[in-house]
Amino acid sequence: MKKWIDIIQSIAAIFSILLNVVLIILIIKKSPKELGTYKYLLLFIAWFEIFYSLLDVILSPIAFSHDSIFLMIVSVKNSIFSKDVLFLLDSIFCAFFGVSMGMFAVNFIYRFFVATGSERLKSFKGAWIICWLMIPCIYGGIWGLLCYSVLGPTVEINEQIRTDILLIFDWSVEDITYLGPYVYQKQHNGSYIIDINSIIAIFIAFGIIVSSLIAIFYCGIKCYMNLEILMPDNKSNRFKNLQSQLFFALVTQTLIPVILLHLPISLIFIFTLMEKNLGSLSAIVSVTIALFPMLDPLPTIFIVKSYREAIFIFEKWFSHPQEDVNAPQMRHDVKD
Template identity: 50%
Template sequence: MYYQLTSKTYCYYLSQIMKWDSFVDVIQKISAGTSIFLNLVLTFLIIKKSPKQLGSYKYLMIYISWFEILYSIIDVVISPIMFSDSSLVVVMIHKTAFLNRKSYWISLILVAIYCACFGTSMGMFGIHFIYRYLVSNGSNYLKTFDDYRIIFWMLFPVASGSIWGSICYFMLAPSDAMNQRLSKKVMLTFGWEIEDVAYLGPYFYQIQPDGSYIIDISSVLGVGIAWLFLFSSLIAIFYCGIRCYLNLTQVMNIKTNDKNVSKNFKNLQAQLFNALVTQTAIPVILMHIPLSIVILFSYIDKDLGTLSGISSITIALFPALDPLPSMFIIQNYRKTIFGLFKITKVISINKK
């Protein structure tokens, strides 16, 4: 497929995207390496340095750390790019970057898995807030985290992500209308043939041959169902977060006979809550807000073009930054890390 482009124009677009691709690729690789290292360190701290009062919550913390490692690996392997053109917005990958051109269905599945990770992330943080609320409230349901039933809690984010990925794969799949809309823009912007691109996403208002528009019901329903899951998770987070804060405030004002135990318990609960709030704010700011903006602009038929690709960078940063709140807010972990820095500093001084 060829287009009437001057060599000057083609070279300009190609040079610009080569710079952008190189920058995104560097960010994804650095973020993936940082994420794997920090999450492995956090896993070690959780296993070896967690206070006894942490209980089964440490399994949830390990769970999210390993999810973020997986997320980083997927992100760096498939190198997804988000792109929008008016009412069309897609997450796409260049198939030849890692697979044979004939493996189109595998490429689509990988894009769907990447989308599924988005849904899994919010479901996962929702479960964490529910757990913290049950602890602060002293609920009997807390027992469900102390035996085999914790597996069902852990499966909830997986189910949420699976539904999200399935919606993208079946309801937001490529079509002839999307190919026609994207083909020229993809060539102009990235220098890629549309046949070499695997993508998923909504096309809200599809242009007809006579210039009229029709609303794509599949896109509207698909995005609507996906965001219903997202908003349900956000409502659970805000509700449990507010109630947890109120309960925690009451606990801080309670006086008991054993002041040492009370103080330790209060400090730990405050640390865990602060870490969780910060840890949840990171994906909301880096993942959900950028994607929401892109979807909103597409819904009102406004073109963001390559600016929508900024979300590819912010999403790549998420798993690299997310372990930091737990590592530096929870006192036991922070002391261990600073202790290692001191030992390293002493060794380096002695060598000199």
């Protein structure tokens, strides 16, 4: 199983990097002027997903659930990095979970400000946009530091997972590093002790998820309701249509990590609190985590018309290099 997960993670990382590089080029070269400072938010997402994919293929992390234990495991065998370095990288990888939650929340807030013509849109201009970009970094920093400081390897977890890790992955606990909560710690006399650090960590993770989803759903619903009604009358149809395209691209782009990343991890946290043993089934999350940055650029590339047309022009040129693809009919008129 581990072999197939490694293959999927490697293929997904390659396509993720290629697609996000293409998106970065399109944002820089083909963005309509009406896009404004939103292009910096799109660039932030694309660069984030490139680094996410690189770290994913370097670590090849495996999600593992055993009773009230949920871990992100990294093998130290055949790695050029020491166990301490891999543990730090594993913590950073988990921090990216928090970054992604804050990242899409900020994007929905921006779209809401645009759709309603809010004066607060000015806070995204100039150096002020750095303050907004710090929000996902703070989300990620909180979760990453928490993982690194209180959710690392312990003797108790080693003893609980030793047999399963050997049977499922053919690893010894000395061959891995990991981080994650162990909620109900079994004692030698058969009793259990609730680990407060694990409980706190899980509820902080849920807090990050819930706060982000509240912002996404509130701004998303308000944006949809007001996109046509409150859009300033002095704006052109071109501007309004572009904002509609960007909104629906963002909705689709956000559904991908929610379905592939946040929902599976949230469910595993719930099963962990319920002390339900998922075993090797939890490794499926490792695949969905790898697929997320590969699929996420596609909505922006194919829903935003100026980017879509640029891709089609390149495809025509590649298929028929002798033809003139710069025909007059290929105007970047955003009316779809």
